[in-house]
Amino acid sequence: MSYYRYHVFFCTNQREDGSACCQNFNARETRNYAKDRIKTLGLAGKGGVRINIAGCMDRCSQGPIIAVYPEGIWYTYVDNDDIDEIIEEHLVNGRIVERLVI
Amino acid sequence: MSYYRYHVFFCTNQREDGSACCQNFNARETRNYAKDRIKTLGLAGKGGVRINIAGCMDRCSQGPIIAVYPEGIWYTYVDNDDIDEIIEEHLVNGRIVERLVI
Numbered sequence: 001m002s003y004y005r006y007h008v009f010f011c012t013n014q015r016e017d018g019s020a021c022c023q024n025f026n027a028r029e030t031r032n033y034a035k036d037r038i039k040t041l042g043l044a045g046k047g048g049v050r051i052n053i054a055g056c057m058d059r060c061s062q063g064p065i066i067a068v069y070p071e072g073i074w075y076t077y078v079d080n081d082d083i084d085e086i087i088e089e090h091l092v093n094g095r096i097v098e099r100l101v102i
Numbered sequence: 103m104s105y106y107r108y109h110v111f112f113c114t115n116q117r118e119d120g121s122a123c124c125q126n127f128n129a130r131e132t133r134n135y136a137k138d139r140i141k142t143l144g145l146a147g148k149g150g151v152r153i154n155i156a157g158c159m160d161r162c163s164q165g166p167i168i169a170v171y172p173e174g175i176w177y178t179y180v181d182n183d184d185i186d187e188i189i190e191e192h193l194v195n196g197r198i199v200e201r202l203v204i
Contacts, residue, residue, distance in 0.1 A: 002174035053157030072104035
């Protein structure tokens with residue numbers, strides 16, 4: 001059993017040279033939104049969900065991206081509605097949100 | 103098949119209040135060492151190994167820590183010799199280094 005049922009990594013990397021990076025899409029703010037939602041839903045902690053900051057995961061051109069482990073499912077997102085859908089479908093109900101998979 | 107065969111996350115979080123955190127053990131420098139080793143070994147990239155920076159993974163008292171996905175194996179380490187052993191045993195040969203598992 002994994003320490004976290006779902007360990008979610010948001011790339012929040014900011015490049016300084018203007019090239020593609022997830023923080024250009026305010027990834028850190030979106031991560032904070034997701035973290036707050038998980039806490040509100042009572043899903044945070046060991047055996048539950050961890051919403052983590054990560055550095056560059058080297059899929060910059062497909063960003064903004066998140067990785068969900070241990071499944072190894074990668075998503076992109078446009079806004080908090082997409083995050084809500086990933087939380088509700090995947091992290092609560094265990095169903096992959098195919099339309100957002102990269 | 104996971105995008106990376108092994109996606110390794112080093113907590114490099116620095117707390118400012120003096121409490122336990124992985125960066126107190128120079129985690130960022132150790133992560134850079136591991137990343138360089140993986141590159142030198144020709145293991146970096148899609149289908150291979152990614153050595154990633156991560157924020158706090160909330161196992162601070164057991165730090166410094168790394169998480170290896172998709173397995174969900176967590177390690178601590180003392181020095182670069184431990185990192186070399188994790189790379190050689192786990193990331194090259196697929197054998198868990200039990201003595202460093204947390």
